[in-house]
Amino acid sequence: MADEVILLDLWSSMFGMRVRVALAEKGIEYEYKEQDLRNKSPLLLEMNPIHKKIPVLIHNGKPICESLIIVQYIDEVWHHKAPLLPSDPYQRAQARFWADYVDKKVYAPGRKIWATKGDEQEEAKKEFIEILKVLEGELGEKPYFGGESFGFVDISFVTFSCWFHVYETFGNFSIEKECPKLMAWVKRCQERESVFKSLPDEKKVLEFVYFLKKIFGIE
Amino acid sequence: MSKGEIVILDCWVSPFCLRVKIALKEKGLEYEEREEKELLGKKSDLLLKSNPIHQKVPVLLHNGKPICESTVIVNYINDNWPSPPFLPSSPYEIAQARFWADYIDKKVHDAGGNIWKSKGEAQERAIKDFIEIVKQLEEGLGERDFFGGDTFGLNDISLISLTSWFHAYEKFGNFKVEDHCPKFSAWIKRCSERPSVSQVIPDPEKVYEFVLMLKKMFGLE
Numbered sequence: 275m276a277d278e279v280i281l282l283d284l285w286s287s288m289f290g291m292r293v294r295v296a297l298a299e300k301g302i303e304y305e306y307k308e309q310d311l312r313n314k315s316p317l318l319l320e321m322n323p324i325h326k327k328i329p330v331l332i333h334n335g336k337p338i339c340e341s342l343i344i345v346q347y348i349d350e351v352w353h354h355k356a357p358l359l360p361s362d363p364y365q366r367a368q369a370r371f372w373a374d375y376v377d378k379k380v381y382a383p384g385r386k387i388w389a390t391k392g393d394e395q396e397e398a399k400k401e402f403i404e405i406l407k408v409l410e411g412e413l414g415e416k417p418y419f420g421g422e423s424f425g426f427v428d429i430s431f432v433t434f435s436c437w438f439h440v441y442e443t444f445g446n447f448s449i450e451k452e453c454p455k456l457m458a459w460v461k462r463c464q465e466r467e468s469v470f471k472s473l474p475d476e477k478k479v480l481e482f483v484y485f486l487k488k489i490f491g492i493e
Numbered sequence: 494m495s496k497g498e499i500v501i502l503d504c505w506v507s508p509f510c511l512r513v514k515i516a517l518k519e520k521g522l523e524y525e526e527r528e529e530k531e532l533l534g535k536k537s538d539l540l541l542k543s544n545p546i547h548q549k550v551p552v553l554l555h556n557g558k559p560i561c562e563s564t565v566i567v568n569y570i571n572d573n574w575p576s577p578p579f580l581p582s583s584p585y586e587i588a589q590a591r592f593w594a595d596y597i598d599k600k601v602h603d604a605g606g607n608i609w610k611s612k613g614e615a616q617e618r619a620i621k622d623f624i625e626i627v628k629q630l631e632e633g634l635g636e637r638d639f640f641g642g643d644t645f646g647l648n649d650i651s652l653i654s655l656t657s658w659f660h661a662y663e664k665f666g667n668f669k670v671e672d673h674c675p676k677f678s679a680w681i682k683r684c685s686e687r688p689s690v691s692q693v694i695p696d697p698e699k700v701y702e703f704v705l706m707l708k709k710m711f712g713l714e
Binding site: 323333336338339340342344346347350351363366367368369371374375404413 | 530546555560561562564565566568569572584585587588589595596615629664692
């Protein structure tokens with residue numbers, strides 16, 4: 275039976291990108307449906323009535339919500355190719371811990387860097403760099419967070435990399451300078467087809483943020 | 494598989510630590526509890542070494558190797574000792590279970606916290622929000638005995654642990670969950686009858702007294 279896979283997403287969402295990367299790693303064909311979050315479609319509201327957010331994966335008509343849950347689902351259904359989570363329970367727990375860390379920590383200070391000014395922005399920048407340094411420490415000398423192979427934690431974090439240019443521009447700092455090993459990891463991941471095909475151009479993301487700041491009146 | 498040495502860095506009143514204890518008991522595993530006074534600002538060297546990132550309980554030490562974050566720990570326990578299972582077998586049902594685990598983690602404890610941390614109109618709003626969340630969960634439960642379906646599972650463990658603070662919310666907010674969500678209350682009673690829960694759940698009055706002490710500590714009386 276042919277699988278019907280649909281992704282409800284927003285091109286600039288680092289959460290939606292996680293799902294795109296996972297689908298690409300597994301070589302799964304799907305229909306991409308761009309969503310307008312200021313005017314939510316009946317399909318989105320029907321498929322994610324609780325949170326009304328993207329991404330939503332619709333597999334043979336059944337919805338799965340929350341990006342990291344979707345990535346795990348993809349890994350479990352299409353388990354015969356490119357495993358994203360380790361099989362050892364302890365290693366799996368470590369992977370889940372770090373993906374949870376990325377989920378809890380990175381987004382909010384990142385957003386404050388471009389959406390605020392003055393002291394609030396400085397605080398956010400400081401916090402953001404601290405978090406990147408923790409992640410760089412966890413990466414250590416490994417090629418990927420998953421060790422030798424690209425996996426769950428890499429997917430959870432690499433999608434923020436197309437927003438780095440935004441944070442650097444508004445925060446006036448260089449992530450390469452602060453965390454050179456992390457940037458080396460970013461470049462390594464971006465060589466993977468699943469990543470460079472799924473992430474938008476960082477200049478486009480920056481333009482989008484200029485536009486957002488204008489419409490929300492945050493100059 | 495041999496059980497190995499299992500230690501939990503614990504705090505008697507923490508609903509997150511409670512999740513781990515219930516999970517271990519459900520699997521029939523013996524463990525050692527080491528009480529931490531982390532909530533009162535005193536962290537042991539072992540805690541700081543085992544959980545350098547968050548410096549919080551619970552931490553599970555299995556043969557000396559640490560696992561942190563309660564939901565990660567419960568999933569680890571389930572992966573390492575598969576029987577009885579905490580999750581369904583199909584990927585789609587597992588994803589639904591994880592969705593509710595995420596909802597529970599994001600919403601319940603904070604909403605409850607807003608009740609005891611506030612007064613007057615702000616508290617009224619906090620109670621309203623809290624009841625909405627419990628109603629959503631009640632709807633998610635439907636006609637099933639447990640969130641796990643026929644069997645007590647991941648979300649039953651996660652949520653029953655958080656209900657250990659409900660008596661405190663009810664007392665501070667002068668309301669009763671049962672009046673608004675009778676099916677949910679019936680589920681609480683059903684879960685509380687399980688030895689894995691009744692043997693480890695703290696006395697609700699003691700939890701209330703602890704929260705009263707927290708209010709004093711934070712100057713929120």
